[in-house]
Amino acid sequence: MTEMKSDTCVDPSGVDKAAPAGTTNIIITGVGGQGVIMASYVLGQAALADGFDVKQSEVHGMSQRGGSVLSHLRFGRKIWSPLVTQGTAHLLLSFEALEALRYVTWLRPGGMLVYNTLQVNPSTVSSGLAEYPTGVHSQIAAAWDRVRGVNATELAVKAGNPKAANMVMLGAAANSLPFSDETWARIIADVVPPKTVEANMLAFGLGRSAE
Numbered sequence: 001m002t003e004m005k006s007d008t009c010v011d012p013s014g015v016d017k018a019a020p021a022g023t024t025n026i027i028i029t030g031v032g033g034q035g036v037i038m039a040s041y042v043l044g045q046a047a048l049a050d051g052f053d054v055k056q057s058e059v060h061g062m063s064q065r066g067g068s069v070l071s072h073l074r075f076g077r078k079i080w081s082p083l084v085t086q087g088t089a090h091l092l093l094s095f096e097a098l099e100a101l102r103y104v105t106w107l108r109p110g111g112m113l114v115y116n117t118l119q120v121n122p123s124t125v126s127s128g129l130a131e132y133p134t135g136v137h138s139q140i141a142a143a144w145d146r147v148r149g150v151n152a153t154e155l156a157v158k159a160g161n162p163k164a165a166n167m168v169m170l171g172a173a174a175n176s177l178p179f180s181d182e183t184w185a186r187i188i189a190d191v192v193p194p195k196t197v198e199a200n201m202l203a204f205g206l207g208r209s210a211e
Contacts, residue, residue, distance in 0.1 A: 023076035024177075025084040027106050030069055030095025031120050035166030038191070039093070040071035042170060045187045046179045047075035055082035068099060093173050095152070095166065096120045097136045104143045113144050114173045116152040116165065148172060155206040161196055164203035171207025 026043065030036040037058055047054045052075040072084045086106050092113045094100035100115035107113060119132060133139070140147060152168035159168070167188065174184060185201065192200045 023074060023079065024091070025089045025108075026073040026075075026091045026093065027084055027089045027103055028071040028073065028093045028095075029099040029103050030116075031099065032067055032069055034069070034095040034116075034120075035163065036069040036071055036095055039095075039166040039170055040073055042187055042191055043073055043177075044075075045191065046177075046183050047073075049183045049187060050179050052076060053079045055079040057082035068102075070103075091173060091176055093169055095169060097140065098133065101133075101136055101140050101143065104140065107144065110146065112146045112148070112173075112176050113140070114148045114150065114169065114176070115140070116169060117149045118151065118153045118165075150207060150210045152207065155210060156203050159199050159203035159206055161199035161203060164196070164200050167192075167200045167203040168207035168210075171204035172210060174204070174208050 028036055028040050028043070040056055040058065044054045044056050054073070054075045056071060056073040058069070058071045072082055074082060074084060084106065088108045089106045090108060090111050092100065092103055092107050092111065092115075094103065094113070094115040095118075097115060097117055097119050100113060104113060117137065119136065137149065140149075150168065150172045152165040152172070153162070155168045156162050156165040170184075170188075184204065188200055188204060189197045
């Protein structure tokens with residue numbers, strides 16, 4: 001992947017000094033099959049609908065084999081590069097617990113981590129080449145102070161669509177983003193299959209109101 005010209009410059013404190021005021025950096029991560037790319041697309045479309053300039057980039061990895069999937073998304077008045085620099089993310093949205101721990105250092109001081117408490121064995125664990133680390137949730141709590149853990153998979157089932165965990169995650173992050181309720185509803189309805197709109201909107205709402 002060719003890196004585009006970046007408008008980001010990170011000082012030792014991790015604060016993005018050079019990006020235009022109002023720029024928001026988001027990292028979305030998970031494993032293949034969890035709907036990371038769909039969630040990134042919905043976020044990008046919501047930002048565009050509310051008048052922001054948007055750039056995004058995905059690294060799929062071995063997603064078809066349960067490998068990591070990583071999406072960078074940036075929006076603001078004017079964005080030159082889709083790539084978030086480590087230590088500058090305002091929001092880390094992780095669809096799996098270990099992925100949250102893996103990428104927590106990408107957050108800037110005061111950034112928000114929202115993660116799915118589900119644990120999915122990566123391909124190396126499933127094949128017996130490695131073991132899933134113990135105490136992941138306590139390690140996340142120790143690593144970052146602004147954390148919201150949500151059982152997105154359980155809430156998606158409650159909404160009537162087990163595949164809507166990505167919408168639960170978007171709902172859980174919605175209060176940290178500037179998009180209007182009307183924009184969320186319209187974009188989700190436009191993106192998901194027509195027969196699943198009600199379940200996906202319910203999943204979004206459950207994520208938003210989850211404790």
